[in-house]
Amino acid sequence: MKISTKGRYGLRAVVDLAVYSEKTPVSLSSISKRQNISVSYLEQLIPKLRRAGIVESVRGANGGYRLCISPAEISIGAILRALEGEIRTVDCPKEPGEETHCISSDRCVTKFVWEKINDSINDTIDYIFLSELAEKAKQTMPEETQKI
Numbered sequence: 001m002k003i004s005t006k007g008r009y010g011l012r013a014v015v016d017l018a019v020y021s022e023k024t025p026v027s028l029s030s031i032s033k034r035q036n037i038s039v040s041y042l043e044q045l046i047p048k049l050r051r052a053g054i055v056e057s058v059r060g061a062n063g064g065y066r067l068c069i070s071p072a073e074i075s076i077g078a079i080l081r082a083l084e085g086e087i088r089t090v091d092c093p094k095e096p097g098e099e100t101h102c103i104s105s106d107r108c109v110t111k112f113v114w115e116k117i118n119d120s121i122n123d124t125i126d127y128i129f130l131s132e133l134a135e136k137a138k139q140t141m142p143e144e145t146q147k148i
Contacts, residue, residue, distance in 0.1 A: 001089040001121070003080065009037045010045040010083040011076065011133075017055060018071040018134035019141075025057075025064030045083060052082035071134050077125035087121055090114045 012035045020026045020034075028046070032039045046065060049055045056068045067074070080087055 001087070003084060003087075005041075006045060006048075007080050007084045009035070009041060010049065011079055013037065013042055013045060014049065014054065014067075014074075014079050014130060015133045015137050017065060017067055018130050019137050021064070021066035024062060025066045027064040030064075048082050049079070052078065054079060054082060067130075071130035074130040075126050076128045076130065076133070077122060079130070080125055087118075087125065088114075089117045089121070 013031050016031045016035055017026055020030070028039050028042045031037065031042060046055060046057075050057065053068050054074060055065050057063065057065055077087070
């Protein structure tokens with residue numbers, strides 16, 4: 001399993017919003033400059049985050065984007081799933097009743113391994129919250145970046 005640029009860049013954009021949109025909405029161009037992500041790519045990511053209820057747009061002269069809820073309530077798993085879909089190493093360990101791509105799923109002993117890996121990954125990303133990453137970002141950003 002590999003997280004695509006959608007997940008990696010989208011997570012960076014949401015961390016940026018957590019850091020910079022506390023007082024006023026943030027423009028895509030300012031996120032673009034700070035995170036070195038093109039505005040056109042951000043324009044593809046933001047609608048997915050809006051549909052997931054993570055970000056919202058603010059219209060007007062000082063408009064832009066901000067988080068819908070507190071960073072302490074947004075798990076990294078929610079962000080990654082909004083951008084990537086389900087996070088799985090392989091498609092075979094589906095929930096009971098779901099169809100699978102593997103014809104041997106009902107008798108496959110290796111499925112146990114994939115389920116454990118999937119559970120570990122999902123447990124990890126569901127217990128890291130945006131507030132933790134935002135705090136780390138604030139601690140590590142250069143002073144001149146804070147003003148952009």
